[in-house]
Structures are given as structure tokens and as C-alpha cells.
Amino acid sequence: MASVSIAHSGGLEALLASLGPADTLNAFAQRHLSPIDTYDRQRGTALMTTLEAFLDAGASLEATASRLGTHRNTVRYRLRCIAGLIDRDIHDPRVALELHLALRIRQSRPPASLDAAP
Numbered sequence: 001m002a003s004v005s006i007a008h009s010g011g012l013e014a015l016l017a018s019l020g021p022a023d024t025l026n027a028f029a030q031r032h033l034s035p036i037d038t039y040d041r042q043r044g045t046a047l048m049t050t051l052e053a054f055l056d057a058g059a060s061l062e063a064t065a066s067r068l069g070t071h072r073n074t075v076r077y078r079l080r081c082i083a084g085l086i087d088r089d090i091h092d093p094r095v096a097l098e099l100h101l102a103l104r105i106r107q108s109r110p111p112a113s114l115d116a117a118p
Contacts, residue, residue: 025105032102035085050078051090055100059091 019025036048050068054075057063065072079090088095 029102029105032086032099033106036082039081039085047078047082047085050075051082051099052103054079054090055096055103059096 033048036051039045040047050064053067054061054064057067061072061075064075068075083090086099090096090099
């Protein structure tokens with residue numbers, strides 16, 4: 001119960017901050033997201049945007065497609081690309097949670113601090 005009250009009283013950012021030092025959290029985010037970042041940067045794609053929309057939509061293909069203004073088959077293709085890049089099943093709830101946390105860590109930190117992560 002204590003962890004629930006922490007999350008509600010201070011928000012996700014407060015909970016994340018209590019998990020460890022910033023460099024540890026940044027390394028976690030980098031480890032989970034760097035293959036997608038690299039792919040997007042090298043190919044001019046937006047797989048990270050698709051991943052975030054998918055996770056924010058509760059893993060719904062239809063809701064993700066609607067948010068992105070694209071067809072659900074396009075979303076399905078992009079998700080297969082993401083899964084291949086990270087070599088994990090993004091439909092697995094534990095994997096989805098890790099990825100969602102990594103995205104939230106990234107959003108809660110200044111961009112320069114992420115570049116310093118190994």
C-alpha cells in the first residue's frame with residue numbers, strides 16, 4: 001500500500017526519483033530505448049513515437065492508429081520492427097511496463113543527461 005500512496009501523492013516522477021540515482025535511471029532508459037533511437041536517427045523514421053502512442057493507448061492497435069493518423073496495419077508493421085530491434089515481445093505486459101517506464105524516465109530528464117548514460 002505504501003508504494004501506491006507514493007505514486008498518488010507525488011506522481012510518477014516522484015516514484016521514479018525514489019527508485020535510484022538519475023544516472024541509474026538514465027542508463028535503464030538508454031538500455032531499453034537506444035536501439036529504437038539509433039534506428040529512427042539512421043532512417044528518419046518515428047518508431048519511438050509509435051511505441052509511445054501504442055503504450056499510452058493501452059496496447060490498442062486501433063487507438064494507436066487513430067492517434068497517429070495511420071492505418072492499423074502500419075502500426076502493426078512498426079511494432080514488429082520495434083520488437084525486432086529490441087528482441088523482445090512488446091505485447092508482454094512486463095516488457096511493455098519496462099518500455100513505458102523508460103519513456104517516462106526519458107521525459108522526466110533533461111535531454112543532455114540522457115546522452116551521458118552508457
